[in-house]
Amino acid sequence: MRLLSYLGQRLLFVAPQLVGILFVSFLLVKLIPGDPAVLMLGPFATPDGLARLRTELGLDRTVVEQFLIYLGNVVQGDLGTSWQTTMPVTSDLAQRFPATLELVTLGLLVALAIGLPLGVAGARYKRGLLRTGADYYGLLAGALPDFWLGLVLIYVFYTMLGWAPAPLGRIDFAVIPPEPVTGALLIDSLIAGNWEAFRSAAGHLVLPVLTLGLINAGPILKMTQATTERMLDSDFSRYAELCGLPRKVVVAQALRNALPSVITIVSVLYGFLLGGAVLVEIVFSWGGAGQYAVQGVLNADLNPVLGFVLYSAVLSLFIYLIVDLLYFLIDPRTR
Amino acid sequence: MTTPVLAVEGLDVEFPSYGEAPVRALHGLDLSIGEQEIVGLVGESGSGKTTLARAIMQLVPPPGRISQGSVSFEGRDLSKLDEEQLRTLRGRAMSMVIANPRSELNPLLTVGQQIGNILKYHTGCKGRELRERVIEMLKEVRIPDPERRYDAFPHELSGGMAQRVVMAIALICNPRLVISDDATSGLDVTVQAQVLELLKRLAERHRTAMLFITRDIGITAHFCDRVAIIYGGEIMEIATRARFFANPMHPYSVLLLAAFSHNPKLRSYWLKEGEAAAEARPAETGCPFAPRCVRVREHCRSVHPELRELEAGHHVRCHFPVERRA
Amino acid sequence: MAMARDAGARARGGSRRLAFFMAVLRTHPSFALGYAIVLMVVLLAIFAPWVAPYPPETADPVAFLQPPGWPHLMGTDATGMDIFSRVIWAPRIDLSIAILGTLLSALIGTTLGALVGYYQSVRGLGRFGAGFVMRSADVLQAFPVFVFAIALVAVFGQSLQSIVLAIAFVNAPIYLRLMRTQVMSIRTMRYVEAAWLAGMPDWRIIARHIVPNAMAPVLAQLSVNIGWSVLLTAALSFIGAGVKAPTPEWGSMIAMGYQNIVTGHWWPSIFPGLALAVTVFGFSLVGSSIEVLSDPARRRRLAGRLETVRGIAP
Numbered sequence: 001m002r003l004l005s006y007l008g009q010r011l012l013f014v015a016p017q018l019v020g021i022l023f024v025s026f027l028l029v030k031l032i033p034g035d036p037a038v039l040m041l042g043p044f045a046t047p048d049g050l051a052r053l054r055t056e057l058g059l060d061r062t063v064v065e066q067f068l069i070y071l072g073n074v075v076q077g078d079l080g081t082s083w084q085t086t087m088p089v090t091s092d093l094a095q096r097f098p099a100t101l102e103l104v105t106l107g108l109l110v111a112l113a114i115g116l117p118l119g120v121a122g123a124r125y126k127r128g129l130l131r132t133g134a135d136y137y138g139l140l141a142g143a144l145p146d147f148w149l150g151l152v153l154i155y156v157f158y159t160m161l162g163w164a165p166a167p168l169g170r171i172d173f174a175v176i177p178p179e180p181v182t183g184a185l186l187i188d189s190l191i192a193g194n195w196e197a198f199r200s201a202a203g204h205l206v207l208p209v210l211t212l213g214l215i216n217a218g219p220i221l222k223m224t225q226a227t228t229e230r231m232l233d234s235d236f237s238r239y240a241e242l243c244g245l246p247r248k249v250v251v252a253q254a255l256r257n258a259l260p261s262v263i264t265i266v267s268v269l270y271g272f273l274l275g276g277a278v279l280v281e282i283v284f285s286w287g288g289a290g291q292y293a294v295q296g297v298l299n300a301d302l303n304p305v306l307g308f309v310l311y312s313a314v315l316s317l318f319i320y321l322i323v324d325l326l327y328f329l330i331d332p333r334t335r
Numbered sequence: 336m337t338t339p340v341l342a343v344e345g346l347d348v349e350f351p352s353y354g355e356a357p358v359r360a361l362h363g364l365d366l367s368i369g370e371q372e373i374v375g376l377v378g379e380s381g382s383g384k385t386t387l388a389r390a391i392m393q394l395v396p397p398p399g400r401i402s403q404g405s406v407s408f409e410g411r412d413l414s415k416l417d418e419e420q421l422r423t424l425r426g427r428a429m430s431m432v433i434a435n436p437r438s439e440l441n442p443l444l445t446v447g448q449q450i451g452n453i454l455k456y457h458t459g460c461k462g463r464e465l466r467e468r469v470i471e472m473l474k475e476v477r478i479p480d481p482e483r484r485y486d487a488f489p490h491e492l493s494g495g496m497a498q499r500v501v502m503a504i505a506l507i508c509n510p511r512l513v514i515s516d517d518a519t520s521g522l523d524v525t526v527q528a529q530v531l532e533l534l535k536r537l538a539e540r541h542r543t544a545m546l547f548i549t550r551d552i553g554i555t556a557h558f559c560d561r562v563a564i565i566y567g568g569e570i571m572e573i574a575t576r577a578r579f580f581a582n583p584m585h586p587y588s589v590l591l592l593a594a595f596s597h598n599p600k601l602r603s604y605w606l607k608e609g610e611a612a613a614e615a616r617p618a619e620t621g622c623p624f625a626p627r628c629v630r631v632r633e634h635c636r637s638v639h640p641e642l643r644e645l646e647a648g649h650h651v652r653c654h655f656p657v658e659r660r661a
Numbered sequence: 662m663a664m665a666r667d668a669g670a671r672a673r674g675g676s677r678r679l680a681f682f683m684a685v686l687r688t689h690p691s692f693a694l695g696y697a698i699v700l701m702v703v704l705l706a707i708f709a710p711w712v713a714p715y716p717p718e719t720a721d722p723v724a725f726l727q728p729p730g731w732p733h734l735m736g737t738d739a740t741g742m743d744i745f746s747r748v749i750w751a752p753r754i755d756l757s758i759a760i761l762g763t764l765l766s767a768l769i770g771t772t773l774g775a776l777v778g779y780y781q782s783v784r785g786l787g788r789f790g791a792g793f794v795m796r797s798a799d800v801l802q803a804f805p806v807f808v809f810a811i812a813l814v815a816v817f818g819q820s821l822q823s824i825v826l827a828i829a830f831v832n833a834p835i836y837l838r839l840m841r842t843q844v845m846s847i848r849t850m851r852y853v854e855a856a857w858l859a860g861m862p863d864w865r866i867i868a869r870h871i872v873p874n875a876m877a878p879v880l881a882q883l884s885v886n887i888g889w890s891v892l893l894t895a896a897l898s899f900i901g902a903g904v905k906a907p908t909p910e911w912g913s914m915i916a917m918g919y920q921n922i923v924t925g926h927w928w929p930s931i932f933p934g935l936a937l938a939v940t941v942f943g944f945s946l947v948g949s950s951i952e953v954l955s956d957p958a959r960r961r962r963l964a965g966r967l968e969t970v971r972g973i974a975p
Contacts, residue, residue, distance in 0.1 A: 020800050025812075032815040136691070139949070143941035145892055147899055148915055148934030155927045166923070239439035242392060243453050243504060244426030257443055275805020279896055283919070290808070294900060297812045305812070312805055332488040333442060 010321065018313055019071070025309045026067050026302070034300035035059075040083045070306070079310070080303035084295060089307035093289060097311055098183025099170060100281065100288035103208055104273045108266060110213025111220050116262065118217070119224025123232055124251050134221060141218025147279035150211040154283070157207060165203045167284045175200045208284045212277060216269050223265040227258035260327055267323045271316040275308075338410040339367040340512050340544040341391065341429075346404035348383075348390050348568075360386040360399065361568040365642070366546075368512065373538060373545045375555030375576075377591065378565035384548045387565070388431060388516045391546070393421050409511065427457040429512040430505040432534070435521035436497045440489035446473075447485035450503050457508050472503045475540075477533060495526040499533075506537055513538065514546045519554070531558065552591045556580060564588050566624055567617025570642060574649035584645060584656040586628050605629055622654065630655060685954060692953075695946025702940050706752040715743035717750040717909040726926050738917055738929040742907065748936045750909035755940075758821060758904075759890035762828025763883060769829060770836025771879055775867055777837065778844025795841075798834040806831055810893060811902045824903050828890045835886070836879060843875035881951040888944030895937055911937040 037053045038045065058066050073080065079089035122134035150167075157164040170185055171177050177185065178192040185201035231237060231254035240250045278290030289308055296304035328334050348361040361383045368374050378384045389395050391406055393413050406413045408429060413421065433439055441449060450469045454460050460468065466485070473481035476499040489497065498518065505513055515534065519527040535558060538545050547559055555562045555576070562580075563573040564587060572585040583589050586605070593605040606629075617623035621636040628635065634654055642652045686693040705712065714732065721741040729736040735744040777794050780787030801809070810827045817823035847853060848871065856866050895912030897903030904910040906917055911933040918929025 017800075017803070020796075021803050024800055025804070028809075028812050028816060032812065033818065139945050140938075140942060142945055143888065143892075144938050145895055145899075145912075145915075145934060145941075147896065148930070148937065151915065151919060151922050151930050151934070155922050155925075155931070159923055159925050159927075235438035236441040239433065239436075240441070242394060242425060242431055242433075244422045244424065244430075245452060245456055246422065249452070249456060253441055253444070257441070272806060275808045278807055279899060282900060290805070293805075293808050294811055294902075297808065297815050298902065300815075305808070308808070309804070313803060316803070331443060333490050 007321065014317055021309060021313050022306060023067060025306055026070065027063065029297065029302045029305050030063055032297065032300050036083060036300050039300060079307040082296065082301050082304045084299055084301050089303045092292060092304065093307050093311055094183060096287060096289040096292050099286060100274060100277060100290055102184040102186065103286060103288060104212065104270065104277050106205060106209045107212025107273070108216060108270060110209055111216035112266065114213060114217035115220030116224055119221045120228055120251065120255055122225040123228035134225060138218050138222045141215055144215060146211055146215045147283050149215060150208065150280050150283040153207045153211055164207050167207065169285050169287060170201060170204050171197060172200045208280050208286065211280050212273065219265055219269065220262065224258060224262050227261040228254050231257045259330055263323055263326050267319050270319050274312040274315060337370065339369045340409060341368040342407040343367065343391065344405050346390060346406065347402045348386050348395055348399055349402045350399040359568055361390065364568065364570060366563060366570065368544050368546060371542050371544055372561065373547055373559045375559035375562045376546060376548045376565055377552045377555060377562065379550060382565045383568035384565060385516055388514045388548060391514060392425055392429065392431060423457065426453050427508040428510055429514065430508070430510045432502050432505045432513060432515040432518040434517040436501040440497060440500065442489055445486050445488055446500050450500065450507055453504055454507050472507050475537065476503045495522055495530065498522060498530055502534065502537070506541055509541055510543060512544045512546070514548065516548050517550060520550065553595055564591070569623060569652065571624065572651045578646065578649045584651040585653050586630050586657060587624050589657055689950065691946055692950035695943050695950060698939060698943025699947055702752050702756065702943065705749050706756050709750045709753055713746035713749045715746040717747045718742065718907045726921065729928050735932045736928040739921055744929060744932050747909040747914060748933055751911045751914065751933065751936065752940065754904055754908060754910045755891050755894055758824050758828065758894045759887050762825045762890050763832060763886045765825065765829035766832035767836050767879060767883060770833040771840045774837040774840025775844050775872055778841040779848060779863070779867055779871065781845065798837055802834050807896065810897060814897060814902050819902065824894060824897060828893055832886055832890070835882065839878055839882060840875060843878065844871055847871050847874050877955045881948060881955060884944050884951055885948035888941040891937065891941055
């Protein structure tokens with residue numbers, strides 16, 4: 001019951017928060033020098049045509065008016081169009097957001113698969129080669145630029161060894177992509193039973209997912225190690241040892257008590273990577289949402305940027321709700 | 336003579352002190368506990384009580400270490416066992432009841448899981464039988480409504496309940512020796528009496544030997560077969576309960592008993608003048624108690640007294656033991 | 662007399678602190694590595710014109726995409742510029758931007774954080790202002806960091822100053838929060854209350870009593886943050902929103918060599934990335950060494966260990 005009222009309260013704060021974030025982005029993009037009308041019509045536009053387009057786009061009104069109009073449209077599910085792609089932002093994002101989500105989700109799963117066991121091992125053995133290795137890995141992963149690591153992987157596994165497919169998008173050009181249902185190619189090709197597409201999509205995912213996984217395992221490792229170590233030093237772990245519980249069990253219990261912190265760091269990384277994976281997307285020509293937003297910023301294309309901000313804010317919110325639910329499941333004290 | 340359940344011989348525990356000689360928390364400590372015997376160990380904080388408990392379990396908190404002497408459990412020298420063999424002893428053959436179990440219980444596991452885990456990992460018992468035995472144990476430590484408490488979390492327990500849970504954990508495997516480390520110190524006086532009564536009854540029923548560590552010499556009077564007094568990491572006096580209370584011989588023992596007396600004259604006679612005396616650290620040379628002793632003489636400050644048997648089964652570490660006055 | 666004794670004591674304290682520091686380096690060789698890297702990068706940035714064998718922006722159209730060897734140690738890029746010289750020149754730009762941006766963000770963040778922390782529990786306008794600053798920080802931090810940084814550079818116009826400002830903006834909330842928590846705990850201390858009761862004006866209490874005592878975690882954060890800022894600068898340049906080619910900068914160098922990777926010419930991208938990674942690694946090591954050195958508990962433990970193990974007085 002406490003959970004339900006808590007969720008209610010959370011949702012109550014969401015709407016004003018979203019409007020605030022949207023307004024700031026709106027102002028920010030409006031501040032970027034560059035007249036969309038000029039950019040859209042090109043160098044041969046007549047002054048008359050420019051003026052007409054400006055009125056049509058509402059550019060002659062005040063910024064606040066423009067924002068209110070935009071908000072009104074958003075409520076009706078209209079996020080405007082991008083003048084670069086000449087498509088509605090909703091349909092652009094329907095295609096690109098799942099691409100980013102698929103990449104980021106798998107990347108974080110790999111990061112967890114690397115960081116969690118290494119972190120636990122580092123906490124369990126306070127000295128020795130494993131711990132030193134884990135410490136260095138944590139620092140090094142934080143120091144490597146992800147876009148550069150992507151390039152290194154491309155060089156080794158595509159150029160030199162020829163194991164990976166060319167870093168050009170999510171699926172081979174020759175392969176017919178599956179009918180979009182969720183937008184995630186792996187899932188869609190499974191639904192369609194299209195094995196060729198599945199294999200190709202999986203092949204294209206390996207390197208970018210590995211890039212994100214290797215880099216983001218760093219913070220997960222550090223957090224897991226630090227909290228598990230603290231839990232192993234805590235009174236209940238000492239007591240468990242005093243009661244003769246096997247070391248394995250003591251470590252497992254410490255890890256379970258450390259899980260909330262690990263979940264927190266994963267959720268923070270998730271929110272960060274929605275926009276932060278853009279560099280990896282560029283390196284692998286992924287065509288994801290981050291790339292879409294960056295192109296929007298660089299070309300004074302307002303609607304894609306706002307659409308991206310809106311989508312990622314809603315998604316982050318959703319993630320934080322899931323995190324709260326997980327806390328609720330793990331820790332009886334929150335019930 | 337049968338082998339005692341626990342035999343501690345000449346035990347030294349040291350904590351390295353940086354740049355100086357290591358601090359000796361325990362010094363040449365001898366103690367044995369026979370089958371089903373309850374030995375009370377009385378001392379103030381810092382006297383080495385808890386260190387002794389940990390040393391018996393072979394879990395001296397680092398960087399401390401056992402530098403000399405031995406601990407034998409049922410005739411087996413524990414220092415010769417490997418970590419895995421020790422682990423199977425801890426919690427099963429010898430277990431500990433700790434004080435103030437707040438942060439010692441895992442906040443994420445239910446009471447039932449935590450008691451059950453001990454049984455599960457020591458005996459392999461599981462499933463329905465495990466649950467039944469845990470609930471049986473909960474009944475034994477007098478936890479009301481055990482079926483429901485089985486699924487309670489530590490934060491839902493009162494201090495007295497948590498203390499009972501810890502006792503259940505200590506006794507679930509029918510250990511041969513239970514060490515109770517100041518187990519009742521955090522409880523209300525009324526609850527304390529109940530818990531003590533229960534502990535004694537359980538020790539009898541499970542035929543368990545017990546080392547009962549406490550700061551409260553009064554408790555040992557109704558509880559223990561023998562009483563030992565520890566000061567500065569050394570046993571000062573050890574005797575059967577009857578002899579000890581009839582004829583305490585060490586000035587420190589008398590001081591501890593006098594603190595309970597209703598006679599203010601008696602109290603003030605044995606308490607050395609000045610705040611500093613009460614705070615004084617045990618002496619390095621000579622008798623450790625010398626700085627606080629009202630009967631101290633020159634000899635006490637230079638020569639370390641040995642533990643001497645002054646009457647049958649009554650050992651005292653004092654150059655000038657207190658004579659009983661008629 | 663007294664002054665001379667003071668100076669002597671200070672010098673002794675200084676040399677003891679130095680001895681402690683050296684001892685820490687000896688037990689943590691990785692920290693020494695960190696300081697060595699940072700020192701080397703800083704020296705390269707200063708002495709690049711004398712160290713680099715070639716001018717960094719002059720292309721040799723004949724010698725393009727030369728593999729690493731002699732005379733081009735790290736080869737040349739697609740336009741024929743010497744990569745080794747450019748890698749050596751790059752920290753001039755990267756470090757200047759990162760250090761300036763980080764210092765600026767620390768200045769903005771700690772000032773605001775001190776004010777917010779101090780006035781948060783005061784009724785009226787102060788509390789309202791503090792709330793407003795914190796909510797604004799919430800909104801700023803809700804943005805995807807990278808998109809936000811690009812947008813800021815775009816708003817200010819693409820120049821070095823804009824990158825510095827973008828870095829300052831993106832990082833300021835970190836210092837804001839750090840300082841706020843510090844100040845809130847220091848504010849309740851006796852000596853602050855005493856100063857307040859003695860009628861000292863707010864700004865003097867903040868400047869004299871609060872800020873100096875709250876700075877330790879900020880300093881530890883600075884080094885780590887310089888590393889991040891170097892990464893951010895390079896990332897901005899990589900997508901073309903930061904430093905423009907041909908100015909020697911690691912990120913833009915990686916971007917320039919990016920097309921050549923698939924054809925097997927790895928050196929134009931790999932070397933600058935390696936230099937970038939090593940630099941950031943060095944700064945994170947220095948950051949964690951400061952963390953260890955300024956944590957009193959760890960310091961005591963370490964001092965004890967050093968003393969017993971090596972016979973060195975702390």
